[in-house]
Amino acid sequence: MPKKPFVPKVVSANELHSGETIYLTASGWSPDIAAAVIGFNAVAAEGLLQRALTEPHLAVGPYLIDVALSDDGHPEPVRLRERMRINGPSVGALNGPPPVSARSRSAAA
Amino acid sequence: MYMYRYDEFDRQMVRARVAEFRSQIERRISGALTEDEFKPLRLMNGLYLQLHAYMLRVAIPYGQLSSRQLRTLADIADKYDRGYGHLTTRQNIQYNWPKLSEVADILDDLAGVEMHAIQTSGNCIRNVTSDPFAGVAADELEDPRPTAELMRQWSTFHPEFSFLPRKFKIAITGSPNDRAAVFFHDIGLRMVRGANGAPGYEVIVGGGQGRTPMIGKVVRDYLPRGELLGYLEAIMRVYNLHGRRDNKYKARIKILVHELGLEQFKAEVEAEYTRKPQTDVALSEAELARISAYFALPDYDALPERSETFETARASDPAFAQWAGRNLFTHKQPGYAAVTITVKRVSGEPGDVTSHDMRAVADLADTYSFGGIRVTHEQNLVLADVRKDDLYDLWKGLVVAGLADANKGLISDIIACPGMDYCALATARSIPIAQAISTRFADTRRQEEIGPLAIKISGCINACGHHHVGHIGILGLEKAGEEFYQITLGGDATQTAAIGERAGPGFSADGVTDAIERIVEHYLDVRDDGETFLETCRRLGPETFKEALYADH
Ligand code: SF4
Numbered sequence: 001m002p003k004k005p006f007v008p009k010v011v012s013a014n015e016l017h018s019g020e021t022i023y024l025t026a027s028g029w030s031p032d033i034a035a036a037v038i039g040f041n042a043v044a045a046e047g048l049l050q051r052a053l054t055e056p057h058l059a060v061g062p063y064l065i066d067v068a069l070s071d072d073g074h075p076e077p078v079r080l081r082e083r084m085r086i087n088g089p090s091v092g093a094l095n096g097p098p099p100v101s102a103r104s105r106s107a108a109a
Numbered sequence: 110m111y112m113y114r115y116d117e118f119d120r121q122m123v124r125a126r127v128a129e130f131r132s133q134i135e136r137r138i139s140g141a142l143t144e145d146e147f148k149p150l151r152l153m154n155g156l157y158l159q160l161h162a163y164m165l166r167v168a169i170p171y172g173q174l175s176s177r178q179l180r181t182l183a184d185i186a187d188k189y190d191r192g193y194g195h196l197t198t199r200q201n202i203q204y205n206w207p208k209l210s211e212v213a214d215i216l217d218d219l220a221g222v223e224m225h226a227i228q229t230s231g232n233c234i235r236n237v238t239s240d241p242f243a244g245v246a247a248d249e250l251e252d253p254r255p256t257a258e259l260m261r262q263w264s265t266f267h268p269e270f271s272f273l274p275r276k277f278k279i280a281i282t283g284s285p286n287d288r289a290a291v292f293f294h295d296i297g298l299r300m301v302r303g304a305n306g307a308p309g310y311e312v313i314v315g316g317g318q319g320r321t322p323m324i325g326k327v328v329r330d331y332l333p334r335g336e337l338l339g340y341l342e343a344i345m346r347v348y349n350l351h352g353r354r355d356n357k358y359k360a361r362i363k364i365l366v367h368e369l370g371l372e373q374f375k376a377e378v379e380a381e382y383t384r385k386p387q388t389d390v391a392l393s394e395a396e397l398a399r400i401s402a403y404f405a406l407p408d409y410d411a412l413p414e415r416s417e418t419f420e421t422a423r424a425s426d427p428a429f430a431q432w433a434g435r436n437l438f439t440h441k442q443p444g445y446a447a448v449t450i451t452v453k454r455v456s457g458e459p460g461d462v463t464s465h466d467m468r469a470v471a472d473l474a475d476t477y478s479f480g481g482i483r484v485t486h487e488q489n490l491v492l493a494d495v496r497k498d499d500l501y502d503l504w505k506g507l508v509v510a511g512l513a514d515a516n517k518g519l520i521s522d523i524i525a526c527p528g529m530d531y532c533a534l535a536t537a538r539s540i541p542i543a544q545a546i547s548t549r550f551a552d553t554r555r556q557e558e559i560g561p562l563a564i565k566i567s568g569c570i571n572a573c574g575h576h577h578v579g580h581i582g583i584l585g586l587e588k589a590g591e592e593f594y595q596i597t598l599g600g601d602a603t604q605t606a607a608i609g610e611r612a613g614p615g616f617s618a619d620g621v622t623d624a625i626e627r628i629v630e631h632y633l634d635v636r637d638d639g640e641t642f643l644e645t646c647r648r649l650g651p652e653t654f655k656e657a658l659y660a661d662h
Binding site for chain 2 (some may be wrong): 016017018020021050053057058060061078079080081084085089090091092
């Protein structure tokens, strides 16, 4: 049986204070998946996850998600659930934009 | 307001719990506690982590609130959240956007009005649910709330029941017309009378929804009232002994009842009860009597059953007449009615109430209903004690507040769980489907023509949206990265309990509203005079809809 090609991965988690969706970047965490660092093989992906696990008081429950690369090379989640996590709820005029408080915190982290 | 009053014990326990959780949160934020250590602690305090934020679920015991409590819920929504809350299918309210560092402050504010978030999550006996018309329903044998409260006190902080194999849900109805879905709970209780006329309970065990839906089975036709807690403990001990802790899908009591078989399960419970029968029956009766005093009837006026003011308004104002025809419920006190305020606006999110809604309802409750409000498991609100003479004025107030939808029990009165817009476990969205259906069927005359029809939508197999018992159930799943929806037909949450049957292959998100419309059109074609959707479905079988659903599609 031919081996299935490896699906690239990024690490996602929820920011501790707000629960906001965040991604592991080269230097910390960001709410922007475009900034995420991509693991292109199993060893690299596992390494990213291990790095994420060393920052448990910033990022809750880090895990690997499958991504596809857009034409300009940005990672885009494969699973519906992860696509939903990027944009926030699709309903509710009440919801407004995602909270920014976590953004500044994680940017500083 | 006539509801159970928190006692000193509750007050101290709740305050102590908030202080303890505050320090646990601080230790989590400082890094002293890991998430693995913190997670069970936050779940014991009603705090979940969802897709994009934390969620705090606040307990509303058997759905009963005072106007003061509702105003505090509104204040919390404004101060700490995004100005709204979500009414759940277990008569609670949840906030979708609390910040971790503010949760203890929210819990303090709640404690100020005798509320908390205990028993809303984790593997404990959850908040007991009941009939939203408890204590006022004309068809009721007895008020179930004192028993619900007795069970709440018994189960809160009970050391034996804090670490059950799984969550455990109890519901009770005092009416033979079941509005509490007692056949779909771990334990369901129906108030009945014994051969000698003495009050007691029919005990139903092992119902539930989720991935393995089951209709509960009667383990005792009649249990004398004073023996309730002893008998429940016997059930819990049998469950604790056998319940599977190794496999969460098999850990619910419904699986145990199913695997042991009803007779064996019954025999074990009875043996356990004989081994350790309740010794303090008299005490239990006395306790129930003490609690009942808190549910004393409000100060009703002596009124004739018929209200001329009401009849005149109904005859002259068709919009009011339509609302009154749908949203009123027969009260046992002459001259009064119970009112359902549906929170199911056209294109709205089922069960979402803004702080503005909450304050408006609190004010109307103060003016017209002794300051009491109830949350229903159908994600609506109830004002239970309104003079018929006041109904027209109340309705005008609801119109101003934008809460006068005349759709109780109709196709747009949809139950929907939060689904993938919020919930970390979801496989598809629920709310946009509900919005699309309520938009398609917005015309109230068309809704009236269709008649009673309960659509219930869940965003995954956990079935929090009760899809198994929807007359039309919709279950959202994911296939190849896309949402798709399975439709079930013929479910029923009441005393004629039934689990819906799969209609056939699922539909895309875009196709599901069309599919519902084809089902409805077929029903209108084939129904007998006066026959409801559920009756037609029972008479002809769900297969009758298959052709309409799948022909040419
Ligand atoms: S049914 Fe599934 S998606 Fe809906 S609230 Fe329950 S767990 Fe979440």
